Amino acid sequence: KAGVTQTPRYLIKTRGQQVTLSCSPISGHRSVSWYQQTPGQGLQFLFEYFSETQRNKGNFPGRFSGRQFSNSRSEMNVSTLELGDSALYLCASSTGTEGLAKNIQYFGAGTRLSVL
């Protein structure tokens, strides 16, 4: 089974631009979560989608948004980029259903975003 795939792996943008990151979850997984990883703040939850609906959102400004498609693939968008948005953005997928496997999240390798 293929793992979580994130594209692109690296991105360089300038302040004020916008960016879209893509995530393909493990086949059969319906829940996709996004995390931001920085040296200072560590791993922080951005949002989680299930069946095209955002179920949960972390404490990030409205410049951070996402969506999920009917095939469970997800995108996140950051508008009006700031220097502080430079980070590794990680996508994680899980079954999204009840049971012991519900909480198990599988991470992709991430997209490294550098804002200049």
Add this chain to the structure above:
Amino acid sequence: QQQVKQSPQSLIVQKGGISIINCAYENTAFDYFPWYQQFPGKGPALLIAIRPDVSEKKEGRFTISFNKSAKQFSLHIMDSQPGDSATYFCAATWAGSYQLTFGKGTKLSVIP
């Protein structure tokens, strides 16, 4: 408010030694506590996880010890190997949530 506190930030252990990483949480609603291992250039990978109805879980050289009353849990890596050198994150979440709250991470270096 940091809901999961992890220590130490970095750890150097000799090959064959025991690596111990500690975490403490605040939210008593948490009911699932996974540990993730991350190598440079890779995403975190689930290593081992525990639920609060057990005090210890062992998988190979990795053991989680859980103290519900103290709201603390720890990861023990027995017979540490250079290949275990990575950053380790503890995390927590609660029933019905898919949001993991992570500790700040521990960078483990196992020296030959």
